[in-house]
Amino acid sequence: MDHRLLEIIACPVCNGKLYFRQEKQGLICKADRLAFPLRDGIPVLLENEARTLDAEDSHP
Numbered sequence: 001m002d003h004r005l006l007e008i009i010a011c012p013v014c015n016g017k018l019y020f021r022q023e024k025q026g027l028i029c030k031a032d033r034l035a036f037p038l039r040d041g042i043p044v045l046l047e048n049e050a051r052t053l054d055a056e057d058s059h060p
Contacts, residue, residue, distance in 0.1 A: 005043075011036075012045045028053065 011018055011029040018027040018036070027036040027043050034050040036043055 009043065009045070013047055
C-alpha cells in the first residue's frame with residue numbers, strides 16, 4: 001500500500017484516519033472499528049463492504 005495514498009484517503013463514514021494492516025490486507029478505521037478490504041491492491045471504501053472489528057482487531 002502506498003504510504004502517500006494513506007496520507008490523503010479517509011474513512012468514508014467519519015472522515016477519520018485509515019491505517020493499513022498488512023496481515024489483514026485491509027484499511028482500518030479505529031474510530032468506527034471498521035475494516036475496509038483491498039481488492040487487487042485497490043481500497044474498497046464502501047460502508048456496506050466493510051466488516052466490523054472486535055476490540056483487539058481495531059489496533060493498527
